[in-house]
Each structure stands twice: as structure tokens, then as C-alpha cells.
Amino acid sequence: MVRKILLPLDHTDPRSWEKGLPVALEQARSFGGEIHVISVIPEIIRLPNLPANYGAGAKDHVASVLRKVLDENGAADVPVTVEQGSVYREVLKRAKDGKFDMIVLASAKGSAPYYEIGPHLAQIVRYAPCSVLVVRD
Template sequence: MATKILLPMDHTDDRSWKKALPIALEQARFYGAELHAVSVIPEIIQLPNLPANYGAGAKDHVGKAVQAILDHNSASDVPVHIEEGSVYREILKLAHKDGFDMIVIASAKGDFPNYEIGPNLARVVRNAHCTVMVVRD
């Protein structure tokens, strides 16, 4: 039984949520569980030609974009977590730290031999402490 469900979302790629969001909402209703969304901003390497505050405001921008997606899909009450770093590591850290017991994650189109299992998805499935539901495209 799930009590807390985590849905990783990429606001720039609707394949990350278009099919997974309705299924995550359905699972949350079925189990009476909390549903949370997470979006990870990849680390920006500090290059000498970039200003010190490069990327400032990124969390707010991504948070608003994810919230707009949730609002448009009748999921306004879903809390949003915005993390920075390695995508799979941040998903796994949040899931473990906050006691999520299910991750609903979308597959992505890939090339042979991975087809629909990208490196972040593979690492989440392989290393998660909890159940991972993969929603195929």
C-alpha cells in the first residue's frame, strides 16, 4: 500500500508527465495517498565566462511551469519540489528522505538497446528503496 507517491516531471518534455500524471493521480486516489511532484534542474557547471548568479531564478521559473501543468490537469493541490543536481540522484534522495513509498515515472523514447529506458529511469528503478511504477509511452 502506498501512502506517499512521487511523480518526477520535466516541464520541457510533456512525455515525462502526459501519461504518468493521470496514472499517479489514479494511484493516489486508489490508495488514499499523498501525491507530490518533483522537477530537477541539472547542475550548471560554473564556467569562468558565466556570471556568479547565472541560473538565479531557475527554481522559481521551473516551479511555476510545473504548477501550471498541474493546474491545467486538475492537480492544483499537488505539492511541487524543485531540486538541483543529478536528476536520478535528486529523485532518489527526495524519495528516501521524505519517506515516499512509490515513484511513478514515465519512460522516454531511446535508441537501441535502451528503447524506452533512459539512464535516469534505469538508475531510479535499479536503486530506489521503494516501488517504482514505469509508465510507458
């Protein structure tokens, strides 16, 4: 039974929510489950020539962009978590710690040999502690 669904979204790539969100919503409706969104932004490197608060507000900005996307697509009640670091590591960590039953994510455009399976998606599929549903075109 699928009760908790993790939906990784990229705030800069509409394909991630245009493809992944409808499928996650359908899965949640079918099983009476809940969806949680995660987005991962790169770690901000602290360099001596940058101000101490450089990058402040990055997580809030990403969360607000995704909140708007969710609100406009019938998922206003879905919680959003924004982490910094490696995409696949943070997604896998959240999936394990949150005891998710399924990860739903959209495939990416790519060229051979990674056609539609980017390096992050491949690592998530390989090491996920739960089922992974890859939404393709």
C-alpha cells in the same frame, strides 16, 4: 499501502506529465495517498566569465511551469520541489528522505538497447527504496 507517491517530471517534456500524472492521480485516488512532484535541473556551473547571479531564477521558472501544468490537469494541490544536480541521484534522495511508498514515472523514447528505459529511469528502478511504476506507451 501506497500513501506517498513521488512523481518526477521534466518541465521540457510533456510526455512526462501526459503519461505519468494521470497514473499517479489514479494511484493516489485508489489508495487515498498524496502526490509530490520533483523536477531536477542541471547544476549551474560557476565560470569566471559569467555574472555572479547567472542562473538565478531557474528553479522558480521550472516550478512555475510545472505549477501551471498541474493546475491545468486537476492537480492544483500537489506540492512541487525543484532540485539541481543529477536526475536519478536527486530523485532517489528525495524518495528515501521523504519515505515515499512509490515512484511513478513515464518511460522515455529511446533506441535499442535502452528502448523506453533511459539511463536515469534505469538507475531509479535499480536503486529505489520503494516500488517504481513505469508508465509506458
